[in-house]
Amino acid sequence: MSADHDRTFVRTFLGVLGVLVGITFLIIIAAVMITGGDGELSDVRKERIAERTQPDFQVVTDADNLQQVAASPASGSGGDGGDESASLEDTYKQVCAACHGTGMAGAPKTGEAGPWQARLDDKGRDTLYDHAINGFKGMPAKGGKADLSDDRVKELVDYILEESGV
Ligand code: HEC
Structure with missing residues (x-):
């Protein structure tokens, strides 16, 4: 009885393991298909990432440039309530x-x-x-x-x- 029981357990266990391994491979294949697999980003993607990760503000350390930045109207903060000049x-x-x-x-x-x-x-x-x-x-x-x-x-x-x- 007990040996029988063990055998059933091992069979079920191996079955479940097999299914899990199968799923793992499916996921890996799907991932490779989605990402293109070579790990390299296409130029279009790089461009898009660069666009999305553009900083909102830049620190200006160039003394010649300071005047220009100060002279141009504040940009970026308008309309979101952070602008102290808003009423x-x-x-x-x-x-x-x-x-x-x-x-x-x-x-x-x-x-x-x-x-x-x-x-x-x-x-x-x-x-x-x-x-x-x-x-x-x-x-x-x-x-x-x-x-x-x-x-x-x-x-x-x-x-x-x-x-x-x-
Ligand atoms: C996300 C919602 C929300 C926003 C946005 C918000 N408040 Fe409030 N405020 C509350 C709530 C809720 C209470 C009541 C808190 C309590 O007494 O349980 C409260 C209470 C207060 C109080 C009374 C505090 C006290 O001790 O009784 C003041 C003053 C106040 N808010 C000012 C402001 C000002 C100024 C702004 C804008 C800069 C603002 N609130 C924006 C939700 C908000």
Whole structure:
């Protein structure tokens, strides 16, 4: 009985092993087919990779070049809320409004004085600043926009309070 049992086990075991080895080879063959197999990237692919991995910004170390870079209008940061020259209202809309405009995730809504007044009375303005800058429960630090300056976030808190009539 026991020997029989062992034999059945070994047979099943080898069967399963065989299937797994088979699958491994299939995967290897599929991988070779997908990648072209020679391990070399085609020129088109290299170009695409170069395109996708272009840095957003470059550090300029050439003194002659500095003037030119400074003189050209800021590029790249426009429209995403990180641009400090954007109006407060625009930055608020781009960064804070997603939650505070709708009350999403329990965020106090801009325009509703009650909840804001309660928070202000409870904690004081400095704590509200601190929580807006460093995050607090569902409130992500700087609204998730890490490149806003601390002062900018404070201005945004003031803006929200003002818009809420607090
Ligand atoms: C992802 C959603 C989200 C975004 C974006 C967001 N907030 Fe909030 N915020 C919340 C939530 C949720 C709370 C409530 C947290 C709590 O008290 O549980 C909150 C609370 C606050 C508070 C009150 C903190 C306190 O201690 O009571 C301030 C101030 C605030 N947010 C400012 C901002 C500013 C300024 C921005 C834009 C820079 C912003 N928030 C962007 C979700 C968000």
